[in-house]
Amino acid sequence: MNAPTAANRRILVVDDNQAIHQDFRKILCSPPASTALDAMEAALFGSPATAPVDPGFEVDSAFQGEEGIAKVKTAVAEGRPYALAFVDIRMPPGLDGVETVRRLWKEDEDLQVVLCSAYSDYSWEEMTQRLGLSQRLLILRKPFDNIEVRQLAHALSEKWELLRQSHNRLEDLKREVSAWTGELALANERIAKEMDDRAKLELRLVQAQRLEALGRLTAGLAHEINNPLSVIMASVGFLRSELDEQLAGRHQLDAGEMREVCSDALMGADRILRIVNDFRIFSRLDGHPQTRVDLNEVLDHAQSAASYNLGRAQVVRDLQNAPAVQGSEPGMEQLFLGLLNNAGYATQNTAEPRIVITAREREEGWVMVEVKDNGTGIAPEHLGRIFDPFFTTKPPGTGTGLGLSIVYGIVSGFGGTIEVESTPGQGATFRVKLPRSTEAAAPSSSSSSSMS
Structure with a gap:
């Protein structure tokens, strides 16, 4: 966050009349007479001076519009901008006040301006048409009152200060938002990675469950097929033995017994067939x-x-x-x-x-x-x-x-x-x-x- 800075009391006077500059310096640079009297009273009578001492303003002079624009540009480059400019509206043979103000704002958009004029070549409508309606611009008619000038200087320099603080705060907020955005982006990346990892884990879990199911199915397969297969083998072995005996002429086949043995073999084969069909159903579902x-x-x-x-x-x-x-x-x-x-x-x-x-x-x-x-x-x-x-x-x-x-x-x-x-x-x-x-x-x- 930007640290608070000292109040900006820099003022630029742009006027082609040397006497005007002296008037502004007397009004803005010297402490008011009341302040000097209060100090004298405190010295003579020992009464404490309760009013704060006005340190005055730092006043620079420019006698033509081009010179004023150059001073503002330099001040901005040095990091010591002016808070306020008093600009005369008529400054022959150079730029007039309106054009000067327009170009001053190109160099420093926060500069507060007071246009000074005894009479004007521009109506208010013409000035606003060229400069636009702006809260940075005031009009001061000549001859002006000293108190009015001091009030304008204090009010507009304070306004400049508040505007600068607002800009600084906005920059702080932008930096904070940028930092938060960066943190949010990192958090989103972490969340996305975690979601991706979770999806992969869930896929592996499903595969593991599938393998578990297949394992459970196949675990008893050998035993379940072995039982009916044993019946089939025993039945076929018995039939072969009986046929061998028949061929050797040792005894005649018992048709009823042969039928019963064949039935046992067929039952075992049927059970194996049903088991195999169930497995085929299960395996087809995977495809x-x-x-x-x-x-x-x-x-x-x-x-x-x-x-x-x-x-x-x-x-x-x-x-x-x-x-x-x-x-x-x-x-x-x-x-x-x-x-x-x-x-x-x-x-x-x-x-x-x-x-x-x-x-x-x-x-x-x-x-x-x-x-x-x-x-x-x-x-x-x-x-x-x-x-x-x-x-x-x-x-x-x-x-x-x-x-x-x-x-x-x-x-x-x-x-x-x-x-x-x-x-x-x-x-x-x-x-x-x-x-x-x-x-x-x-x-x-x-x-x-x-x-x-």
Whole structure:
């Protein structure tokens, strides 16, 4: 911040009359008579002088307009500008006062000016037309009063001082704003970098979640395929052994036994096929780019595909203008197909099976989708394992245990989360948190429908 400076008491008088300069010096440079009398009274009678002593002004002279302009230019260059100039309006043979003032302001725009004139070659309208309306300009008529001149000098020099302080303060503010702008720019850069780092971290997290889901899926693959494969190998080995015995003529084949062995082998092959198909579904979802997905559309397709497993269950959808989500349509359809199939199986033995699907924008940038059923519910000891690969509560041969694992993997791949809440005998609620679509598009329309 600029430090306060001493008051500027420099005055320039521009007049072609030598006597005028002497008059200004007597008025402005010498202390007033009252001040001298007060000092004499204090010396004779010992009474204290209470009035402050006026130090007077520093007065410079110029006898033509060009000389005055040169003095102002020099003063500005030296850093000691004039606060005020008394300028005569008529100064033959050089520049007149109006032109002199116009050029003085080109050298120092803060200079306060008093135009002095006994009579004028310019009307006020003409002067303002050439100089413009300005608070820096006053008119003083000759002959002028000494007190009037001192008052003008004090008032205009003070005004100059205030104007200079205003300029200094403005410069200080500009520097402060510049400093703050620089700090803000650095802060914005840091924030941008942090946001970029966070986006990269979130991407790595999604990838890690995806890898976790894949790891969970593949962890039990060898065991799950090994069991039916062992059955197949044992069955085929038995068939080969029996055929060898038949060819050797040692005994006849038992058709019933052969049929049973073949059935066991086919059941094992069928289980392997279903496991492989589930993995193919999961792997195909990785190849689809993520885009804007309308929840109503994917739920229509998923509900249609799950109609056999839903049976007589009433499905109610309440989306209330839920915004579109970010993902792939095949992935979203497979996600809701898995949840609807699971709900349909859970409500098979319910008197009035009902499944409710709701969607809301619960927080900025995220959409919460709930799939709630009134089925058998999930036992507390099973809640922590329902998304594990190959874990199932269904009877043997009715499922691979990969349905909810695939759902978990799809949600993780989209950067979302899934959780479940259940009370045995009262149903279960699956809550899926999905990212809102980043594409500029109208939100999906609300839908409330039911199917039996």
